[in-house]
Amino acid sequence: MQRLKTRSQFQAVLAGTTVARTAHFAMHRATLDVCVTRLHLTESDPAPSKALFGVAGVWLGAMVPKRWAKRAVTRSTIKRQIFEIGAAFESKLPQAAHLIRLRGAFDRTRYKSATSDDLKAAVRLELQQLFAEAVTP
Template sequence: MRRLKTRAQFQAVLGGMTVSKTAHFALHARALAAASDVSEALLFPEPAVWLGAMVPKRWAKRAVTRNTIKRQIYTLGAEFSAELGPHAHLVRLRSGFDRKQFPSATSEPLKAAVRSELQQLFARARTSVIGAKP
């Protein structure tokens, strides 16, 4: 599994389709073009599973919370990478977790809630058209 690193890669994947959504997350995906497309080859040099995480400050104010969520995204992405196929994927946090329910930025209940929701997100992507194995 490769990670998205550049702004151009993130924008390219956001321009693709939304594969699945949960209450807090959205999974965007983009099929990788043929090797003859030069601009695509510069963005994604090898046909592999590419994964990025977008956790904006708007929805997770504390850096420790953003980093915890990103770690969960990359860990579960690695577990599901074999089922996602050679596409570029981006997990985007689209709403915040309630600070009254999860007061600690790295509490076990928050980690469990994030992990559970990400598992649902990747499971839905597995059954979608772009996430299905050829």
């Protein structure tokens, strides 16, 4: 599984379709055949450079904004959960670029600690539902 790294990769996947939603997460998908033809252009170099996604396969990215997860520890924990669940579902996902976006905050009064076991379990359960919804035809 490849990871999304550049801003242009994230933007290309966000421009794709939303394939699954839960209370706190959304999954965006962009097919690689569309993304490979979009070339990254820089202002200083008008000639096309590398393709956004040079390798075919499953690409995965995580977007956890500070707006919804204030603590860096919480953001890192959520990202780790995203990539672990993504690795488990890799064989079931189509060859495309996927982006998991946190779209709402977890209640801080319910989850006191930034990395509590309850928070990890809630994130894991919701991500499993998200991926299950995304792989069903």
